[in-house]
Amino acid sequence: AQRVTQPEKLLSVFKGAPVELKCNYSYSGSPELFWYVQYSRQRLQLLLRHISRESIKGFTADLNKGETSFHLKKPFAQEEDSAMYYCALLLYSGAGSYQLTFGKGTKLSVIP
Amino acid sequence: DAMVIQNPRYQVTQFGKPVTLSCSQTLNHNVMYWYQQKSSQAPKLLFHYYDKDFNNEADTPDNFQSRRPNTSFCFLDIRSPGLGDAAMYLCATSRVGERSDTQYFGPGTRLTVL
DSSP states (O other): OOEEEOOOSEEEEETTSOEEEOOEEEOSSOOOEEEEEEOTTSOOEEEEEGGGTOOBTTBEEOOBTTTTBOOEEESSOOGGGOEEEEEEEEEEOSTTOEEEEEOOOEEEEEEO | OOOEEEEOSEEEEOTTOOEEEEEEESSOOSEEEEEEEOTTSOOEEEEEEETTEEEEOTTSOTTEEEEOSSSSEEEEEESSOOGGGOEEEEEEEEOTTOTTOOOEEOOOEEEEEO
16 A cells, blocks of 8 residues: 655754754655645645655655655755655546645744 | 635534534635644545546545535535544645645634534
């Protein structure tokens, strides 16, 4: 069965410290993975997707098929990074549409 | 701005009293999704519409129904809400045909069942 695991419910780091939010997945096919972010009182929104190999707001994430991981990293945390982060796996659900399976999320708290 | 709108943002209903949550979008996306998110849990897909085709998740209770009268609107109907249905309900949209399509989320409706 497809599954996304985020082992840390809460992660606290000091401002300027490196951040790594862990995500592991279980999927027999070729995975397509995303990170979504939800800032306080705002809607869930896409942060980045692995196929774009992009860096958004200083965050990067590399797909490691050997370790079935897609960890989110940032070298220097900022206070505005404090938010809830969800890792998600995209699955084909038939009829031309796709669905996301989300991890339980990690709350990142950046301490000034 | 093009966006996904959910009304109301907060809904209170009584145990067993039918309730309808609404979602509208100005993105002209083909696919609309409804997710349920309980406290400290991941969003869980209930069902989605691809145009007018309804796709129900296998474990979505029969108590939950959906309607999509046109491209822009989609409704979530809970026929007889139980205490366990209290949750945040998220609507999302995406554009069909792109494998890595981004899903755009609404702000959610928080449902309280008394």
